[in-house]
Amino acid sequence: MSHPALPEPDAATLARRAEIVAALRSIVPGEGVVDAVAEMRAFETDGLTAYRGLPLVVVLPETVAQVSRVLSYCNDNNIRVVPRGSGTSLSGGALPLQDAVLLVMSRFNRILEIDYPNRVVVAQPGVTNLGVTNAVEEAGFYYAPDPSSQIACSIGGNVAENSGGVHCLKYGLTANNVLGIEMALMNGEVVRLGGKHLDSEGYDLLGLMTGSEGLLGVVTEVTVRILKRPETARAMLVGFPSSEEAGRCVAEIIGAGIIPGGMEMMDRPAIHAAEDFVHAGYPLDVEALLIVELDGPAAEVDHLIERVHEIAKRNGATASRISQSDGERLRFWAGRKAAFPAMGRISPDYYCMDGTIPRKELPRVLAGMHELSKKHGLKVANVFHAGDGNLHPLILYDANKPGELEAAEEFGADILRLCVEVGGVLTGEHGVGVEKRDLMPEMFNETDLNHQLRVKCAFDPQSLLNPGKVFPQLRRCAELGRMHIHRGRLPFPDIPRF
């Protein structure tokens, strides 16, 4: 794809590479510093594989003290740093920069404490999302946020991206399930936010850190809340002749006070691709398919799934099936979970988008997408977290055909503009990264962005941490701090005052 513009590499840093590598080796001994090009290749991209680049050097610290010293050395020497967890970001958040140290947290891979009475797990940031659940599964507990990359993505990376998954509507995002972190600031200071207690003190810096995409600090420890597994779960497949009817059904389920554990929608192209791939038993004569999963005590689930069934019938469902066993429930999900690889079978390449919209706007957005598909000459398939309005259009293209990749990128940008236009947002769970950076002004004006940058300046005044990501323009903190003030009269004579 057309590579995004990244900050101009600092010539002085590039010239000092040997000295920097040596200094890092003195902090992280042994194999923790990687500077051979062949070995650095493994780190040149993340989950957004279209963008690649080699870092200045890769460093894999093992202790918090090493992280702190690496950061303070870089801070003192004006060297940029790109933090990286497992490298599964779909927005290029961990894309290396030529003049930046790539700080890889994968050696922080231990669970530090499991505390069942308080229902928390304390983990190092490199532990995988699924690793947290695996550690407590024996006792019947799990960690709720379940991004589709959960087998690989790290819990520290989840904090950086505020990762979601299919269960967000009922169980929340990462931000709602993390109780505390320890983090290293760019100047090397190590601070703790929150802990095993529920409210963190002072300003909600934990809230600001979650989803900050590696621009504010490097997470060195995470405390998460774990939940007891629901007694049972049942899923239901419902087909509709149109997305409008499926959308109405979703609204009515929620209007009836039912919050399903998961509620996913697929459009016709996605249904067909998934069914061809995994034979989940999806109906093929429908325009929209809903998977609704309810979890809790068996009696409650049976009761609610009947109500959902009635609502679906009222809204024109032409096909519906309720899972009769856990095996059948998992088969219902298999198609949805394989939707992305299924696209890979019918198209040489696909580009996954991640806008969120108010649910009621779905028909309008799908219609708009249909028009855009014609305009750009590319097909699109849709999977949709219907419960929370998070849309994943998959644009199908062939990178070997001249112009198709650029068309796919333009198509994607148009879809996100449409999402914003109907009251939605650019990204629901994949992050801004480098991918959507230049679209930020579609949602925020300059003052909005400047206030976000002031948070950045409080954490990292020299803007050395993960530059070139999230914000379309780099601003100097000193410039942002200035206030232009005209003294004098009150400019609003008609405000009542007493």
Add this chain to the structure above:
Amino acid sequence: MTIFTPDSPEDVVATVKWAAAEELPLEIVGHGSKRGIGRPINASHTLDLSRLTGVTLYEPAELVLSARAGTALSEIERLLEANHQKLAFEPMDYAPLLGGAPGGGTIGGALAANLSGPRRIKVGAARDHVLGVEAASGRGEAFKSGGRVVKNVTGYDLSKGMAGSWGTLAVLTRVTFKVLPAAETEATLLLRGLSDSQATEAMAAALGSSAEASGAAHLPAPSAARVLAGGLGHRAATAIRIEGVALSVAYRLERVRDLLNPSAPVQEELAADESRRLWRDIRDCVPFADVSERPVWRVSMTPSEGWRLVVELRKFAGADGFYDWQGGLVWLRMEADPEAHQVRRLIRSFGGGHATLVRASLAQRAATDVFEPQPPALAALAQRLKHGFDPKGVLNPGRMGASAAADSPLQAAAG
């Protein structure tokens, strides 16, 4: 001393811009229902948001509501109730404790104070439900963050950044919250006569089961005697709340009964109406609503450790306590002195957390760190954030004290 009562966001922005230019500090108030919390503010003028009102968007099927920041929380709760919905974070009302008129408070204040209630253990606080904000920073500039959808990672979450900032970073003009369906019914299991440590174990067992309890509180005898207008009598009561559809509530309640029966054989049950009244009393700290100024601490710590704090503290100070959040929220009423040093030392020795002095005389509030003092690196970070948003220190100066945010104009100007 002027009280500004703007009724439009533009006038709010203009007021702050003027105050910043003149370097005249403002006290920011909604209904003033939590005005007695925090260090005394030294402000020359008041910015009163109680006329900046109105629900601007409410779509029940989309589970979203936006309102001007000065809109009464009670008005929003009535509107939601009519649609069988609620603010799930169960914002508490400080009026019984602080002596104001009940039912006060604004939606903006709920976010600025990061209010929550007993359901905190299951669904979180205001910060977990806010979706978007519009505000005027101390620079006198209007900005927005977030949106109206649940899933949104576009840029930093400044909406959460406003939570618990007590009006020291920006003046909220509009807030958008996620709303949720109200439970069809609820019931409460009461375990009687447990000690604080036994109750802590029982609550942990209940919450560690798949019963999905949405409340777990322990009232030692003196506190139990003060809820439900004395209806529980003078005997310790440990309460487990179950909410949901009727058949599920009955089933889960039975499960918890069976689970706890061996360790807590004396059990009672409260049906929906009484259960609601009990949890409202617990939420609003009614056991300590004694029309006095005796110091009350709100302590947040590791749930299993809360009772130890109370036991240790009683060795050298007169203190009364009760517990919400499975033991992790300790309400402490001191006989005379706040004993801030001792309270905080003990919290640190039992795994950490923090204490806020939510009620005390003016003299005590002026002499005590009302909010938990932070370690130097964290305090400096908070100060840099404050300085970025309010460089002239005109928003609620001094309210959070020198610790959580250096918000005196002098320090900010020097920065």
